[in-house]
Amino acid sequence: MKHLLTLTLCLAAAPALANRVFVSNEKGNDVTVLDSETLEVIGTYPVGNRPRGITISPDGSELYVCASDDNLVRVFDPETMEEMHTLPSGPDPELFVLHPSGNPLYVANEDDNLVTVVDTKTHEVLAEIPVGVEPEGMGVSPDGQVVINTSETTNMAHFIDSDSFEIVANVLVDSRPRFAEYNHDGSKLYVSSEIGGTVSVIDPSTQQIAHKIEFEIPGVLPEAIQPVGVRVTSDGKKVFVALGPANRVAVIDGETDEVRDYLLVGQRVWQMAFTPDERYLFTTNGNSNDVSVIDVAEEEVVKSIPVGQQPWGVVVAPD
């Protein structure tokens, strides 16, 4: 009861706008839409076959979904969830990242060892960049100059120049790199290694690994600690790492790179997204078919919301 009261007070105190939260359900072939304020399900909408990566344009007008088994990116109106058009993505698109300006879109083609660059306005493929085996993680520097791709079987983070579409550096990391995320000022690049069980903190200026974050959870087998999604608060002070079948999200001090806490979430947690005000962090839990809601300031899980079958990705609409 007290907990409920606190929650209500918080809600009253912050006049945040409700944002739509979009969760791709890999096995359900649909997207579950949540309300970021009521934390209730608004609806579930079909989006094509095997939806995984999901993102939204900076102005909130276009929702992009990797329909992996359709070999294209489907674009939806985030309000109506009507399909507007599709984008060519190359085969088996898994994860993508938008340039900070909203164009172009950089897509990892998992089956074809390529990163495809697509113009979101003209819908044309601008380039196909050969990378390592099983490209997945996609990150972009805050200034949009460098795009990062991680290849899961080659075990590298590839640094791609966003003007020339050329690879300018390759950094070997631990096994099965899944995700790449810059911090706010571009001074650190976090790359998670699912099988290696670590997060490499790379200095983008030297392209060297500055530090490796390791995880240890009492009562959890080391093999079950499999880092995937990484999100950094805009002040760079808190880093959240989803630990897969360890069913935990690690909270890391963004300055010292020390692990501070582990938050228990649903089963097989992979991807995460903040609300624009960074009050909440949503996590997709693929084996328990739900989304956990983390209060970012309190570093506490406040709710879990059942969604569709095998939730994979999540994005929150901008204000």
Next chain:
Amino acid sequence: MFKRIIVLLAGVWLCAVPAAAQQQPEVAVIRAAVLRVDDPGLPPISRLDLPPEDLAFAGARLAIEDNDTTGRFMNQDFEAEEIATDPGSAGAELDRLIEDGIQFIVVLADDATTLALADQAGDRAMILNAMARGDNLRGTDCRFNTIHVAPSNAMLADALAQFLMWKNWPRWFLIEGSHPADTALADAYRRAATKFGARIVEDRVYEDTGGARRTDSGHVQVQKQMPVFTQRAEDHDVVVAADEADVFASYLPYQVWDPRPVTGSAGLVPRSWHPAMEAWGASQFQNRFEELANRPIREPDYQTWLALRMIGEAATRTQSADPQTLREFMLSEQFEVAGFKGQKLTLRDWDHQVRQPILLTTGKLTASVSPQEQFLHQISQLDTLGIDRPETECKFREAT
């Protein structure tokens, strides 16, 4: 057209200037061979199990593609020669490969041939065993120059035993074939029963008398034989079949006297890999394999892929093409490789067996994966499967 040029240019650029070695554009070649020794025995009892021509080789081709894609960034190029031979010619082929300068040889052969080839290779080459499961090869007959990529009988039996104990099915009716390989597998089940507290309440040998094994799809005779053969067994929870020779086990499901599930060589089968596996990124792996081979993957393909990926991983991590460097790294504590099984695969230093989860599979699905989480271990949970350090009978002679 324009698009293609971009791709081509990007490719050329990658080959020419990998950031790691801008000064030395020379490409180092890492050579291996896959030596498949085909058993000229009887065909399998199910025609679905007929071996494809490119068995194991297709796995090798995928591994070389994977290694080469990574190699572009490291100035490394990988090759694997493919040899299909018979037991009589295997030794000569091995010598030819070694004389040709190849020092990594993936062998797919039965236990005895694998051991003979390992001895013949001696310190001249490293053997990567991608098929033979005999526990003796990891025990009294272990060889320092051999890495066992294929799981052992003990690992497979333990994987099934853990699941059966989790199901609370501790009373086993063991049916073993009459071939030596069947006995070896049955021994592994007897050991697993003792290890995990199961009881073999009945143990019968199914004699291979030859005869009409595939006549009329087997069903006419089988429908009479199997119920009779299995009747009046002690009360049991489950049937465990040990049929390496592939003579009878596939006929057991639905034909046993008591309504009990069949496991082991038929029914719920422990395997290193299965074409329906989807977890842990396996879907992508299956897609890539099927695109290349136009058929579903088989265990020898997976095991060969893994063997060659181990060489590739060693080359990437050491940034070397020197066989001795790669060999030492593969045998070192630092070595780990990802194999779409949800955790890193490493090598046991006491018998050179690759630690790996084992899939428990039905015809169409992965029903479970062992180790089961309730079976704990002080070092690695994977060491609850197979022969652990304190019980190993392997004594490597002076390192070659």
